[in-house]
Amino acid sequence: MTKTITDVICPFCGTLCDDIEVVVSDDGKQLHEVYNACVIGSEKFLHSQSKDRVTRPRLRQADGTWKEISYDEAADYTAQMLAKAKKPLMYGWSSTNCEAQSVGNEIAEISKACCDNTAAVCHGTTLIAVQDIGLPTCTLGEVKNRADRIIFWGCNPAHAHPRHMSRYSIFPRGFFTGKGQMSRKMIVVDPRVTDTAKMADVHLQIEQGKDYELLNALRVAFKGEWLPDVVAGIPKEKIREAADMMKSGRFGIIFFGMGVTQSLSKNHNIDIAIAVTKDLNEYTKFSIMPMRGHYNVTGSGEVFAWQFGFPYSVDLTRGFARYNPGDTSSIDLLNRGEVDAMFTIGSDPGAHFPISAVKQIANVPSVCIDPHLTPTSGVSKLHVPVAFNGVETGGNCYRMDNVPIDCRKVVEPPAGMLTDEQFLIMVRDRLRKLKGAA
Amino acid sequence: MKNPPALYLEADNVTPDGFAGKTAAQITELHVHEGNTTSTLGKYFEVSGNAGATAADTKIIVKGDVKKVKYLGMKMSAGEMVIEGSADQYVGAWMTGGKLLAKGNVEAFAATAMRGGELIVEGNAGNYLGAAYRGDWRGMSSGKILIKGNAGSDIGMYMTGGEIVVNGNVDVHVMTHAEGGKTIVKGNTKSKLGGQLVDGTIIVFGNIETMMPGYKPNGEVELEVDGVKALFSHYIGDMGERHKKRKGAIVYGNLYKKI
Amino acid sequence: MSEYIIKNGSVFDPVQGIKGDKKDIAIKDGKIADKVSSAAKVIDAKGMTVMAGAVEIHAHIAGPKVNLGRIYRPEDKLFSCTPTRGMERMGGGASIPTTFKTGYEYAKMGYTTAMEAAMPPMFAKHVHEEIRDTPIIDEGAFPVFGNNWFVLEYLKNHEIENTAAYIAWLLRVTKGYAVKVVNPGGTEAWAWGLNCLSVNDPVPYFDITPAEIVKGLIEANEYLGLPHSVHIHPNNLGNPGCYETTLDTLKLAEGMKAKNKFGRESVLHLTHTQFHSYGGTNWADFESKAKEVTDYVNKNKNITIDTGNVTLDETTTMTADGPFEHHLTGLNNLKWANVDVELETAAGVVPYIYSPNISVCAIQWAIGLEIPLMIKDPMRCYITTDHPNAGPFTRYPRVIKWLMSKKARDTQINAFKHKDKVLSQTSIGSIDKELSLYELAQMTRAGPAKCLGLANMCGGLKPGMDADVAVYNFNPDKPVANPEDIETAFSRCAHVFKSGVEVVKHGEIVGTGNKRTLWVNVKVNDNPQVMRDINEKFIKYYSMTQANYEALGHHFVPNPYALEVDATHV
C-alpha cells in the first residue's frame, strides 16, 4: 500500500513550486513517484532513494582513501578545525533550511568566521546593485494576475526554472490576465537563440558583454533622445520598438539571470536594469526580479540580514559584522589566499567556483556537509553526508520573490542519518566548550 | 617588517591620527589584527621615533613589504604618511585630510569615500579607487588623487567632488553614478565611461574602446588640462539619466576626448 | 522563580493613580505581588523612577520590508556594528537594527512589549522568524487589511459578517494581533501605478472607496470585539494639506462605540499623526495643523493616536503605502525599493535624511512635539517615532527630553537654520507645557496597553499584572539641572524586569527573559461561503497553495500567547 502527499515543496530552484505530489510507501520509508514537478525536481526527489548513497561521515586518510567515522567524531573534527582557524570561510547555505542557517550563524559568530552563500557566484552582484539603487519588485502572483509585458534578460527559464513560465510568468490566466499567454508580450534578450528566446515576440540577440550599453540605450529611447545607429549589435530602430513595447504595457516585469550578473559590468548591468524599471514607472507600472537559483539562497540572505545586517559575504573575524564584496567575498578571499579553513554546506563550490579558488579549498583543512558526492567532497578532508532537506526533513525556505514557504518532510532518511540542523547543533555545542562562549 | 603573517594584517591604527601624541613604545603596543586574532604592531614592525603631538605634525614612513597589510592610512585626517612599497586594500580609505604617498602599488578600495587631503600612488591603483562604500550614494567628495601608473575598474563611483588623475590606463566603469567631480585619464580607457552619471567631468587623452550610447556628440572644444592645451571632442550625458537644472537649463555631465 | 522587591523608588503608575509616591514593588512568580518573602532579592531604587515596562504600539521592527531595508543599506551599518558581549549576540544598524540589537535596545530603555505595525499576511512566516530572533520583548504583529481583495469585495456589498469571518481566519493563519489599514484602497491602486488621495477616491476596478473600507473594517472589528481597535494610516500621508484627509478619516468613526471585553474604549487608532497633520498647498507654505487634528481628537473619545516624532536623523522610511515611497524617491532621488504583494498589499522603502538645515524637516519635528503637548487626555496619545520612518526608536530618550523640557526644545529651535520659518509655521515656540513623569507613564505604558486591550496584563504595576518593571536613574524630587540628564537617564535603565526576570542591570543585558509572541485567536461561527471564497482565491489567483499559507509550527512561533476572543454568540 502507498499514500500520496500533496502540496509538497520542490527543493531545487528559486521557483520553489509548492504543488508537488509524491507517492510514498505506507511506512514512509520509500518514495515511489513524483507528480507535477519538472524533470529536474523529479530527479532530485527520486535520487534521494538511490541505493549507492553515502550514509556516514568519511575522513580522508594519508593514502587518499576514505575512512568511515561517526557523526560525533565528525562534529569534533569540525569544531576543532573552526576553533583553530584564524579566518575560516563558512560557505554555502543555499540548499538547506533557515533553521540550519540560523545555527550556522551562531557557529560563525562563535568562531569569528567569514560566512557567505551561493549568491557569491549567482546573484551577489544583484545584491550590490540593489544596495546602490533599490529594487522595485513584486510577488510572482502579481505577475500572474496583472503582467502584460514580460522581459527575460540574460536568463533562460526553459532550462533553469522549467515551471516558471507555466506557473507565473507566461501561460497562467490570472485575475486581470484572463487570456493567459494571449494577454502578454514577451521580450527576450540573450546572445544565444535560447529555447526561451524561441518563444518570444521580440528577441534581441545582444552582443555578449554589452548589456550595460543596451540598457543605457533603452533609457535614452524612453526619453526620445539621440541614439547611435547600432548599440550592442542591435539597430536603434529595434531598440526604440522594444522601448515603446515596454512603455505601452499596463504592468510589466523584467526577469533577469546570470547572463547579466556574471557578464562584464556585473552589478552595473543590474543597476541600470533597475534604473530602466524605475524610469518605466513614470509611464506605467513596472517591476524587476532576479531569477534566484538555489531553492533557499534567498532565505540564506534573509537570515544573514536580520541576524548580521548583510545578505552575504559577511566577515565576522573582528568579532563584529563587516561587508564588502571584493574583500569579504568567497572568491576573492580564496583567490587572495585569505582563508585558512573551509567549511562547505548545502552547495558545491568545487564544481561552481573557478578552479583557481577550488585549489585554495584543497590546500586548507576542509569539511563538506552534503548528501551528494560532489567535486567539493572530492577535495575536502571530511565529508559529512546528511538528510536531503525538503525531502527527508522540512524547514522554512524563501522563494525568488522572498515569499517564505515551509518545506515538507515526505520520507524518512536512511537509518541513523542526521539533518543539517542536527549536525550543526552538535558542532555548535562543541565549539562553545572549546571557545568557552556563553 | 618582521614575522610576516600567514594571512593578511589589518593595521587601521597606522595613521597619523592613531600615532599622534604617542612614543615609539606606545605605538609598538597599538593593535593589529590577523584574521580573528589580535596582536600588537610591535610583533611585525620596528618602531623608531616618536609621533608629534597632533596628527598634523606627525609623519609616518612605512618600510618593508606591506603587500598584505590592509587599511594603512584609513580615516587619516591630517599629517603625512609614506608607504615605501606596495600595500593592500583600503589605503587612505575614508581619509579626510593630510598627505598619503604610496611608492608602490595599492589594491582595491583606496581612498574610499575620500573627503579631503591628497593621495599619490607612484605605481598602480586597484578597483574602486575613490568610490563610495557599498550602498552609499556619497562617494569621494573632495581632495585630490594622483595615480602615476594604471587604475582598475569602477574609479570615482558615486563621486560628488574632488579630482582623480590617472597618468596610465583605466579599466571599465569610470565615475558611474557621479554627481560631481572630475576624472582625468592620460592613457587609454575601455568602456562604460560615465554610465548613469548625473553631473561631473571625464577627460580622456587616449582612446575609448566603446562609447556609452548615452553620450551625445556636442562638437569640439579647446581645453587646457594639466598644462596641456589641446583640441577635444565634447560629449554630453548620460542622456538616459536624471539631471539637475541650473537657471532653468538642464545640466548634463561632460566627457572630453583628446583628438 | 526568584522573588524581588524594588524598594524606596518613586513610582509612577497611572493604572493605580500613583504619582511618584515612594512605594515598594514586589515581584513573585513573574507577576507583581502584594508582598514577597524575606528571601526576596532587594533592589534599592532610592532616588530613582519606577514605572511599568513601556509598550511600543507602532514600529517596523520585523518582516520583509524591514529586512529589505537591512539588505539594501549596508551603509546604515558602516562602523556601527557591535561585537558579541557576554550573552549579547552581535548587533548592527543605526536606523534598521538587526533583530538581536532591536530586542536589546528596547529592553535597555525599559520597553518590554512592542508591536510590529505592518505584516503582509503572505509573509507572516518571515515576520514570525524575525520576532523569534528578537530577544526579551513580547511582540505582536498587525496584518494589513486595507487593500486586501477579500475585504474590498466583501465591503463593496457591506458584508460585515463575511469580512469579520475572514479577519478571524487571517489572524489565525498569520498569528496576527490586530486589523491594520494602510492607505486604504490607495495601495491596491498603486498596483497599477495609481493612488487614492482622498477618502472618496474610487479604488480602480473594485468599485469601492477608502471611506467604505475604513467604516466597514471598524464595524467588523467591533462585531468581533478584538482587543485592539482598527489601526489606521490614512490616505494622503505626508503631503501639504493632508490634514483634511486625516479629519475626513477620523469622522468615519463618528457614532461608533467600542464593543469588547478588554476594556478598550477607542474604535479607531490614528497612527504617526505627525505625518497626517500638514497644512499648506506646497513645500513653501507648508505649515502645522496639529491644533486642528488634536482639537478633533480631544473632542472625540472613541479615537486614540500615536505621534510619529521626527528625531532629526538619517533614517530609512518604510511603509505599506507604496505610492508614497515612489513619491518620496522622486523628491530625494535616493534608492527606491518597492514590493507589491498579490491580493494583499505592497511596501516601499527609501532612505531619508531629516536635516535640521531643511525647513520642512524642522517643521515636521515641531509638529511631532506639538501633538502630544496639545492633547488633553494622555491616555489617548502615545509616543512613537513610527520607527524607523520619523526616526529610530533608539531616540525615544531624546524625544522624552524634548517633551519634558521647554529648555531642550528652545535649544533645538535656536539650532535650526530656518528657525523663523519653524516659529511662523508652527506654534511650538509658544507652548510652555512640559510633560510630567505621570503623563509620560500614561503615554508610554498605561495608555498604549489599554488601547491594545492589554490593560490587565501590562502597562501598570498593579498586583497580578505581569512583572514588567523599568527602574530609571532619574530622581523626580530634584529639579532637572541639565535637560541632557533626562536623555541619559531614559537611555539606559538601572534595572528592567520582564515577566519577573531581571533582563537589564545597570544598562547591561543580564537575561533574555521569557519572550512571547502575542496573537489573537477569534472563534466565529462556521462561514462556508468565506471558506469557499478563500479556497477559490488560492486555486485561481495566489501563487502558493492554501495548505502552505499558514505560519504553523515551533520554528515560527516557539512561545505563543493567544488572547482568546469568542465571537460565536453574535
Add this chain to the structure above:
Amino acid sequence: MTKNITLNLISGRTIQQGVAIEGGKEKPSYRTACGIIEMDNSDLKALGAWKSTNVRVTSDHGSVIVKAIEATQGPHPGVGFIPMGPWANAIIDPNTYSTGMPTFKGTPVKIEVAINEPILLGIELVQKQCGVKVG
C-alpha cells in the same frame, strides 16, 4: 601545427545539467551533460571538426578537454557554450573586478581538435587539477 579557432566562451545552465547534478556528479551522465562545448555550425566548419569530436579548450586561465557538439540553442557564431560545471570552470576568467563575482561569461578561448585525449569525469577532473591524492 594543429588548426585552431578563437571563440568567446560563456557558461550557463541547461536542463540536462540540472538533471545530471541531481542524478549524481560522480556519474558519467554528468560528463555527458557538462563535459561539452556547444559550437555554432560555422565555427565547427572553421575548426574543421566533425560534431562530437573531443577538443581542447584553452584560455589564459587553464585548459580542458571537452566534446564539441553542434549548438542546441543557436545559431551563435563566435560564441562557445559550456554548461556550468568543473569543465567550464577550469578555464573561465576568475577576475571579479572586486565585486566577488568571477567572469563566468565572456572569456576568450582557443579551440583545437584533440580526438585522442580523454574527457575526465567531473570529480576526477577537479581532483586532478587540485593534486588531491585519491585512494
